[in-house]
Amino acid sequence: MCGIFCLLYSSNSDESKAQSIIDTCSSPIQRRGPDSFKQLTISEDCATCTFLASVRWTQGANMSVQPLEDSEGNVLLWNGDVYSMTSEDNSLSKEPSSESDSAQVFCRFSKFGVLKTLKHIQGPYSFIFLNRKTKQLWFGKDPIGRHSLLMKCTSTSLLVTSVAHKSISNIEEIPSTHIYSLDITCADFQSGLKEHKWKRNISICPVLKAYHPKTPSKDIPPPEEVTSFYQNIANTAQGDKQTMMTLLESYQPLCDNVTRLTELLTKSVESRVRTQPTHCIHCQTVCSHCKTGILFSGGIDSTVIALLAHRYVPLTEPIDLLNVAFEKNQNYNVPDRITGQSSLRELTSLCPERQWNFVEINITRKELEEERSKNIKDVIYPLETVLDDSLGCAVWFAARGRGTLQSCDYTSSARILLLGMGADELLGGYTRHRTILRHCSNDWTALRAQLEHEVLNIPRRNLGRDNRVVCDHGRQSRTPFLDETVVAFLLGLPSWQRCWITEDLQQVGGQAPLRMLAWKSGLKVASNLPKRALQFGLKDST
Known part of the structure; x- marks a missing residue:
């Protein structure tokens, strides 16, 4: 279980306001995961992306500190439990005593992509994933919607977080009917936000139909x-x-x-x-x-x-x-x-x-x-x-x-x-x-x-x-x-x-x-x- 947070804002944004949002959400994010807490800031073209992640260790032989980063610069924040994960041929590939589920998901996201990976996963989750090569920010939750994930999107900023504060207006619970993506280099975040609806013909995940x-x-x-x-x-x-x-x-x-x-x-x-x-x-x-x-x-x-x-x-x-x-x-x-x-x-x-x-x-x-x-x-x-x-x-x-x-x-x-x-x-x-x-x-x-x-x-x-x-x-x-x-x-x-x-x-x-x-x-x-x-x-x- 983790607290995950991402604030993406363009160069046209008020940096002091962005920092205020980060400071406001930092404490409730940390309370969700008292075993570790880490902040990561990435600048990409005309946008800045700040990640916060806390971890309460529940799976794997060792705890995986988040945000996770790989050699290609990809970033994952994963709040979830993977109870089963099949491979492309539908065979079970998730072993209960293996590495943490966040590490396994991160590897698959980077190798196969977000949508192809998620259709093979059973278990509750919410996540934020940055693909540095495609400059795509992905986020969402499982199709039953068992974990919290909130969103506020304007033309110059995008906030995605497990938990917020009543001082942050117009934030909403992300629907479980879609996975979302955003090109972080686009000029208008609101118009660039894309919805990817769950496909009902996914036989691997029987709940979808x-x-x-x-x-x-x-x-x-x-x-x-x-x-x-x-x-x-x-x-x-x-x-x-x-x-x-x-x-x-x-x-x-x-x-x-x-x-x-x-x-x-x-x-x-x-x-x-x-x-x-x-x-x-x-x-x-x-x-x-x-x-x-x-x-x-x-x-x-x-x-x-x-x-x-x-x-x-x-x-x-x-x-x-x-x-x-x-x-x-x-x-x-x-x-x-x-x-x-x-x-x-x-x-x-x-x-x-x-x-x-x-x-x-x-x-x-x-x-x-x-x-x-x-x-x-x-x-x-x-x-x-x-x-x-x-x-x-x-x-x-x-x-x-x-x-x-x-x-x-x-x-x-x-x-x-x-x-x-x-x-x-x-x-x-x-x-x-x-x-x-x-x-x-x-x-x-x-x-x-x-x-x-x-x-x-x-x-x-x-x-x-x-x-x-x-x-x-x-x-x-x-x-x-x-x-x-x-x-x-x-x-x-x-x-x-x-x-x-x-x-x-x-x-x-x-x-x-x-x-x-x-x-x-x-x-x-x-x-x-x-x-x-x-x-x-x-x-x-x-």
Whole structure:
């Protein structure tokens, strides 16, 4: 995980203003990558390009200090995780224990070009690459848009950065639908900026066809036997969720989807847990401290991730479950604290050999206002809505990892934080999804269109913000539900196979495959928890 920054400005620009932008962004860029920080300035014809890069080491036998430079003068700033990278003949060429992914990507960018390289990569990333020979500056993010990258372009300057400041006006989140390039010698940067749209026929990256469809998909209605099956469950269970889940186990098509989802999600969690150094953020050598944490509300998303992470984190290491509560009526007994404790009991029962660190992060009204004003508003910028503030504050304090563990002060040493983002958009987890189906007379195509809209919208609305907020503490955010294979599989299912959210099944039908995955894994209580938005009681505290 890294902080990356590039400011390109022509000789017609105000150099003092350029330096002010560099100074403003330097500190938040450094916080994203406390292991190294480097500045590089290059002059090319009538333009000057200043790069800043910080690194939080997460891959490779040794850390690669950025910006990377090669003998031809090319420059790369890479903020990402490569979980697989195929060669031109589609064979796997990325070895988990080899050199850092940034070094591998740099070599390929220089040899094959940016677009040809990116179509072979799976994993979250944002990047900035300068090709000195062609004088082209390339930048962008992965097609799911999991990492933050902001841009402000004028006729005489171009700013591309992982994180900015609210004093920098008119900066925007870069869309995940395109990769961008700019000839740094052109007279007008705005007119010279080119967009390179992802091509859907790239078979190597299966998410592209599902994630960037040419036209909205249509759902065929569920067969009558499916409708009847669910109706019979509702009539038999009479509102009892445990009975509903037991009866759903007899539905083979659902179980087949659950089996496939379990395989893909398990592999996704495995790669995100195992791809990191063997020491925590506080140590310099191999240690047994916690290295993996989970933003843990106790809901089904975070609890399933915790259970799967248990399989791959060594038993000699604890797993931190970071649970935030904002002061409400002078106490912290908010809903997510209650569900967190409930799900902790289930995890402890299922995995008694694991040390689960349930970190209670209690935030007073005073601390909330202080940090919101001093840090959080700048980190979530350019998003500024009340909801962005609410969610940004919740995730920021959780990712900081400072609270109490069994009534003693504790700060998480986790380098990697797993988040459950994306599950609701992919699997219809919210009340609004049920409302759409009801208002559209059970038109499943309308629901599918809404789910596709939300999935395509989360890079701009959620993922960039959450990445900036988590990484502000020098930790790496990783989102298992947004692995390319998981996304492609779920988007390939009809909406009624992802959720059955008619009124008769109440909340059990929302996220049905995930709930069944939890149920079959032994999470009997968590599988039936109602869905709530991630705000940890903040709405009631402001």
